[in-house]
Amino acid sequence: MSFNPLEEKGVALGDQVRNWSELNVEPYDKRTVDPYTRCRVIAMNGLEVEAVMFSHQFARHTDIPEVKSALAEIRRIEQQQQKVVNWLTPGEESTLEVTLGYEQEAVDLTAWLARSEPDPYFKQTYEFGLLEDFDHLYRYANLYEMLEGKKAEQVIHRLTEVMPGRPTFAEHRHPADNIRKHYDKHTVHPLSRLHALTITAAEQQTMNFYMTIGNRYLEPIARGLYAEIAMVEEEHVTQYESMLDPGESWFEQLVLHEYNECYMYYSFAEQETDPRIRRIWELHLSMEIEQLRIAADLMKRYDGREAAEVLPAALPEPVLLEPNKEYIREVLATQIDLTSLGTGYVMDAHRRFQENLAKVNAGGNFSEEVIDAHRERFGAEYRLETDGPHPVERLREDSLTGRR
Template sequence: MPFNPLAERGLPLDKQLRSWSELNVQPYDTREVHPYTRCRVILMNGIEAEAISFSHNFNRNTPDVELKQRLAMVRRIEQQQQKAVNWLIPAEKNENAIEVTIGYEQVAVDLTAWLARHEPDPYLKQCYEFGLLEDFDHLYRYANLMDLMGNGRRVEEITGDYTEITPGRPTIFEHRDPRDDLRRPMTKVAAHRQSVLNAMTLVSAEQQTMNYYMNFGNRPEDPLARALYLEIAEIEEQHVTHYESLLDPEMGWATNWLFHENHECWLYWSCLETEVDPRIRQVWELHLAMELEHLRIAARAVEEIEGRDPAELIAPFEAPMTFEENKAYVRQVLADQIELGSYDSEVMPVANLPSQHRYFDYQAAVNAGGSPTEEVIRRHREEFGSEYRFETEGPNPVPGLREDKDGEEIAYARIVRERVGSLEAGRSSMAAE
């Protein structure tokens, strides 16, 4: 049945403050937790981090003291929510950083796949599928790193058999001129309500991954591990740009606050509807009750500041977001869209880019001297005689991405090699003259 958050009663704000002992929750057991429970924990930490960041920015952009106080009260509770959620992740000795990283990338793959499958706007759906293939490749690269690190666990012990480990669009080819990561924005008036929720979800999730890699990436001792995090962290920044540019840039601050609170309600409701762990389900239930009250407070701000009826801006939730297996869907997208690049706000086959397009200049600059994401696969082959893959549905659907490809390569590789080589040859000739 649809769930209308504006019609539900939440927990009064003065009942929401918790003690340190309440927030210092018992972590999940990394050996027993369901892979998608881990995914929900990682996702909701990112959702709370985005809500807090937005609230701070709203605070910096309003002179209204009474409004600042309301924002501060709600923001402090959301800080506590973030702590309770993030503290569900075990300590380093029980689930180390590379294992958490595998969880982050499983979130990226199966979350993006679900959102793309349930996106009503064809342009937005294409944008999500474009990013999906890149995060899918990141999971494969980190899986090979984890095995090289002698972690003692198989990647599929973390992901279960829900998500395959095999190449996506190779990360080396994901590096684009920043201007080609900008997309056309939707408008809050014309956009489907599900489209707004979908875009906000991906912005929050990718932003969290970007921040995690930016801050953790220099912690490993192995230079290759540091290099791998460095390269992929920059792609995550590209993805934040890619997804955030889809949001309506003309939305008022109060409406934006309403959308953030509504977004949190949707995802906590989704977690509550789908969680299999009874103890963690109680966390989702409590946080949903809190967010319903936060939504009411934001709705009042919209009425007072913008003179709008909140019911005209948000709609009842028709279905929960679900972490579920997307293997067949990902394989189909991989087979159909492996060769796509981008030019301004449009995605198109890399073969259709002009021969002197800025993409090839950018590739030549950042990949000069090699790519860590390629090196990690080379080293795994060198040390183990093969790559780390977990292909439950058969060989990779793209012949040029199979381990036994016998010299085949995807057109992307050939085109980039030829055009970058041509650019470098032209520069050498000019320098000689």
């Protein structure tokens, strides 16, 4: 059954305001939560943060009082929605446990976007970033056992494998090589547009999270690892945001943001296993439908265009968070040595790439040190290889051990 949020009736904006006790929701239980429920919470927090920050930027670039007022009203609700979503994360969940959730979400959300992406160039872009987030999960999983004495499968279960991806030390590119071609707003497939908005918001939230909490550790190796990976997340945001067409008007972008939130809340409500949290997704969907209606009205009044001109007639198939082990193994086997040159991808470790690596890696890499330290303490590195040995022979643990 098709679902078009433009034709649905949402909750009136004045009725969307909640009191403090309604915002201070009961968090999920970290011992029993479905890992993909945790991932959905992380993803929607990212989308709500993006909505708020976009609205602030729009407000700073318009001098129309009515538009500023409408943005402020919607933004208050988006802020409340963000509090509800983010407050679902329990305080008893350690920073590293939340981090493992962030990287599991990055891996399986990016893999799903890549699998369902209709544009070959954007599909390649998602696969390129996928192998880097996959490696980050492996590095943090080793740090987690070192600092907290626990194994990552207690957080991510056995849904996502843990083993090397494209090594983090090889992810530090020159900024000019993190820019991608943007879609053309006149010809872009609607799904490509929504994918680009989703991945930009998700990676931006990961970047923001690491920027904020990376200095909260006493252990130098932990601080160093967060610093190194946080810089890669900046690269990812640069990569994904450059896919958005800068020719889209502010009003068009507002409509797309609201529509994408409808899409993601609808998708996650469809697959949520926790009834209480599913009700939150459904409530927020009803709220976003009204916010979309207001955004569409603003675009009609000030851009002279109907929202239906830029939106699909119905929501695409829902975004699914699910295991992607076979797909990731295929990408690992064929793209582990890929890097970028300008807006394209190459297997050649070109001069600009090598020169930048030499600069940033001159003092060593915490991403490598954490594996060495884990190996020294436990006699082996931490991996979760549920579907057999690593698809790249040189990255199998026996091969790495022999080289060290």
